[in-house]
Amino acid sequence: MKIDKDTVVSVQFKVADAATGQLVEQTREPLVYLHGGYDNMLPKIEAALDGQEKGYETTLTLQPADAFGVRDDSLARTIARSEFPPGVKVGGQLEGRTDSGEPHVFHVVKIKGDKVLLDGNHPLAGRTLRFTLRVTGVRAATAEEITHKHAHGPGGHHHH
Ligand SMILES: [Zn+2]
Structure with missing residues (x-):
């Protein structure tokens, strides 16, 4: 299944500072998000993953404005x-x-x-970051997930 609007994507992340190579974040469990411009994922990352399938790997370098913002x-x-x-x-x-x-x-x-x-800045604001991504799953979103504009289930949003 290809990543498209209203699919739920599981993705493993490694984030490094592009200037120093220092690892700043690494997911233990895949991050699970609803794809399609719902503001659950950085737009540049969504664009890079769009149309790809499970197993896809990529590395992209994002300027602060495309990642966690410039410092204020x-x-x-x-x-x-x-x-x-x-x-x-x-x-x-x-x-x-x-x-x-x-x-x-x-x-x-x-x-x-x-x-x-x-x-009050995001801890990663002002940094150019290198994201290494690996897609570990793609599935169709449920009607409820689309209504809520986020993914449910393991790695997704939990309601109490
Ligand atoms: Zn929900």
Whole structure:
């Protein structure tokens, strides 16, 4: 079966920094997504996989704008440790607001003396990344998956 709109695709990922070759992420279980422009996958990756079948392997290099975005320095901020909720550590996340007041998740980057450095950028923003992809499965989506605009089942979306 070919990857087409409204198929559910299982894909193994390896993501490396294109500049340094450093491995930044590797899937243990395949990622399972509903294909066809539902915003479940980076558009460049969907385009590369479109029309391919199980077993297809490819490597593609994506610029920051096509991957996890360019860095937005207005999302990096320093707050006083005293304003910090207790129990949040480096590597943790907390909900804040952007300069325009939108709710946004910030990552705790560093705690330095009485200052806490937060960054609301995706951890991989600003990096050119090399994706190594292997398609491990393709199936037709169910009507329910199409209505929900995401894949269900193992590796997909779970409803509680
Ligand atoms: Zn659903």
